[in-house]
Amino acid sequence: MLTERQRQILSVVVSEFVNSAAPVSSLGISKIVELSVSSATIRNELGALEELGYITHPHTSAGRLPTDKGYRYFVDHLLEHEAISRDMAIKVAGMFRERVQSVDELMRKASKLLSSLTQEASLIVFPKLESQHFKKVTLISVDELHLVVVWISTTGLVWHGAIELESPVDAEALDLLVNFLNKELAGLSFHKIENFLTAKLRERRDSLAKLHDIAMRVVKESLKVSQELRLFLDGSKNVLEKPEFEDAKKSRRLFGLFDSKKDLLRIFDESIRSEGLKVSIGTESRFVDISDCALVTSTYQMKDDSAGILGVLGPKRMNYSKVISLVEYMAEEMAEVLSKNF
């Protein structure tokens, strides 16, 4: 559809605007692009590109800047798919080699690095609990009436909850319960556990019966906990410092989003449907809060085929090439480290 020259010009408009945050003029383009044509010719082409909806005008006598459609064309057709820079790759790989205490810590660090390398906001979402599989449960008796329940998934995620008992339960009975749970639940997906256990306990009429209530509470209560913790956000400051968010209204809307993990989770959850890399620009997302932003995400697969999401949120005016290569690389590394170490 676009001529080669139009593509070149669109490319310059996008990359110049990404750098300068200011609309780019025909004269400016004619100086940069290696076409030896005058600014008047460029102006004609710009007019055509605008007609086609790829670029726009803030006002009559201003330069051009890309529309969402323009950014989309740029990302889909004009971006040379560069490999990640050597420098960034080293930093990422180095970070993943460091020893960590838990998946939580790993993700926190990864998220920090991702935002500092891109200078945008970064976000890492845990795989959903429902798609994880049971590996082991441990009951720790703290005192007569208090139990701590520790859950471990096959992918190595660990979390804990607590149960308050109505009356003391002896250690043997707890052992019995733990063994029973570990045997029966092995490999089960977490979202099936509750129903499965209800059915299983109904069958038994032996010594386990009196533990029925406790077993159910262990599952019902302590499994719910970690849902809210599923998300690490870092570098939101980076984004709010960009010139497009100098406007108080825009910055507040975005800030409200950063303040609400629930909303963030909803936005990022969209990305889990498609495997692999996804770029969402402006109003392409159905969430109005990020209509001034672009979102580059990738799923990272765990060895049990559940998947989490990691990605970058910034203004549409972002360095797509750099961000995409980094997000892709990080998702790969993350998947590898998780399947190796946990």
Added chain:
Amino acid sequence: MLTERQRQILSVVVSEFVNSAAPVSSLGISKIVELSVSSATIRNELGALEELGYITHPHTSAGRLPTDKGYRYFVDHLLEHEAISRDMAIKVAGMFRERVQSVDELMRKASKLLSSLTQEASLIVFPKLESQHFKKVTLISVDELHLVVVWISTTGLVWHGAIELESPVDAEALDLLVNFLNKELAGLSFHKIENFLTAKLRERRDSLAKLHDIAMRVVKESLKVSQELRLFLDGSKNVLEKPEFEDAKKSRRLFGLFDSKKDLLRIFDESIRSEGLKVSIGTESRFVDISDCALVTSTYQMKDDSAGILGVLGPKRMNYSKVISLVEYMAEEMAEVLSKNF
């Protein structure tokens, strides 16, 4: 020092400014205050108060607003120390009665409630690990080479870390280690554990010797984890939406603070030195980032005498009476719930 009338006027200046965010004029004061004096008289008094440093002028022909010193006087001498409103007390008490899975969850909820009731930012800081005391440790073997370590303090805080082993260790040896740790560390303060264990292990030349390395790693590595997690922040959005932070510069400085848990922690850690309630206004704090803010904090005591901090951060223009009574009440309730349930 101040005459009764001056105190009345200062009080009106503070409370009017808190409500309206606009400098208050002599005419306005004369309408509100029950003194039947003219605005000219008020003006004379305002002049005197300004001379004394309690209020100031944005420019010659503007109304007055309180200085830090003025707020301080207001908080120390003019505030009627009201009890918490019945409505708020019910909400707080209700929240603390709900069943929770962990101290984490409790604090997250408390923090949410605190910010929503005050419409400021709220912050809850965990008691320092160093001031907590050892209750129990559990080692969970995930697979041949991976251990999950669960720590529980006497106040019921729970956290976990993970250790990767160089070579497999049999279950009996681990049992031995766990029993040893639980016996030897009982009641010890966490910051003494590492040195204590080093000394203790040196004495022993028996079967435990070969577990020396693992024991030390358990303590050294997995104890470090939770330091970063010690803080719950909520409602930062509330503060950034106040008119004083409409200015992009100010809002960014504050936003940077909210984005950095490390800095927040440093600021709040100041408050732990003094037991009980503390109000810090503007430049009274040595942290420039909050020189436009006021901080109302209280320590909450745990049953082992360690203490955490909870508090509210907002513009100096805040409803001190309401915030103070709420923070006090919440600290009491928090201490009570923690000592009862965990």
Added chain:
DNA sequence: TTTAGCACTCTCGTCAAGAGAGTGCTAAAA
């Protein structure tokens, strides 16, 4: 000691003017 009166100061919004940037169109050149 209080008050009325008034000059004075500062902000804020509006308006006009001029500079600057960049476009869009036209007509000529290639």
Added chain:
DNA sequence: TTTTAGCACTCTCTTGACGAGAGTGCTAAA
């Protein structure tokens, strides 16, 4: 047919001027 030079036109941004409005500070009288 495509490209280009030239130029009028449009819009923003800054500056300065101006008046209205708000509120003070001072003075002199009550």
